[in-house]
Amino acid sequence: MNNGTSNGSIPDDQWYEIDRNCSREELIAVSKVYAREVIDRFDLSVDVSTLEWSISMRAKRRAGAVKYSGSVPKEVILTWEYFENCGWERVAETIRHELIHIHLLNEKGDSSHGPDFKRLASKLDTEVNCARFAEPKWWVSCSSCSNRYARYRRSKLVTRPSEFQCGQCGGCLEVVENQDDPDTDESS
Numbered sequence: 001m002n003n004g005t006s007n008g009s010i011p012d013d014q015w016y017e018i019d020r021n022c023s024r025e026e027l028i029a030v031s032k033v034y035a036r037e038v039i040d041r042f043d044l045s046v047d048v049s050t051l052e053w054s055i056s057m058r059a060k061r062r063a064g065a066v067k068y069s070g071s072v073p074k075e076v077i078l079t080w081e082y083f084e085n086c087g088w089e090r091v092a093e094t095i096r097h098e099l100i101h102i103h104l105l106n107e108k109g110d111s112s113h114g115p116d117f118k119r120l121a122s123k124l125d126t127e128v129n130c131a132r133f134a135e136p137k138w139w140v141s142c143s144s145c146s147n148r149y150a151r152y153r154r155s156k157l158v159t160r161p162s163e164f165q166c167g168q169c170g171g172c173l174e175v176v177e178n179q180d181d182p183d184t185d186e187s188s
């Protein structure tokens, strides 16, 4: 078993797996630990501790973003709803994507998804395009607790919620069509 650094392999996501009911602080803490491990293994020019890490509760379509001024990376922003809907594994993939941006900004002042980005994205097994995710068409919410399920298709849970119950507390479920406007105010 190889626990060494700079071995060019992606850390096993499951070592860092966290529950979707964790707090924002926990998600940030785990994300930083994970980021450090990725940086070590791939020798990226990124200093986790000089960056701000935050979670957007408002972003809807972007999985993550890096804020920078000039070509100096300042902040990594992850999207809470992406974590809630898609889970930690996808957030880990997003972190790898954002780390490539920071690395290339630091090395070359390059914030693009150009050839250098593509090469690293394939090494780090992440998407070249900034991950985006659609708003769910429906929210199926528990009437007794805060649990809710995102649904993108007209599944049985959407058409006949009374046949199901909340996985957390056994409460009744209700379906609400999602009317949220796409988020437009996030900078990258």
Ligand SMILES: [Zn+2]
Residues within 6 Å of the ligand: 097, 101, 113, 128, 129, 130
């Ligand atoms: Zn990107």
Ligand SMILES: [Zn+2]
Residues within 6 Å of the ligand: 142, 143, 144, 145, 146, 147, 166, 167, 168, 169, 170, 171
């Ligand atoms: Zn419930």
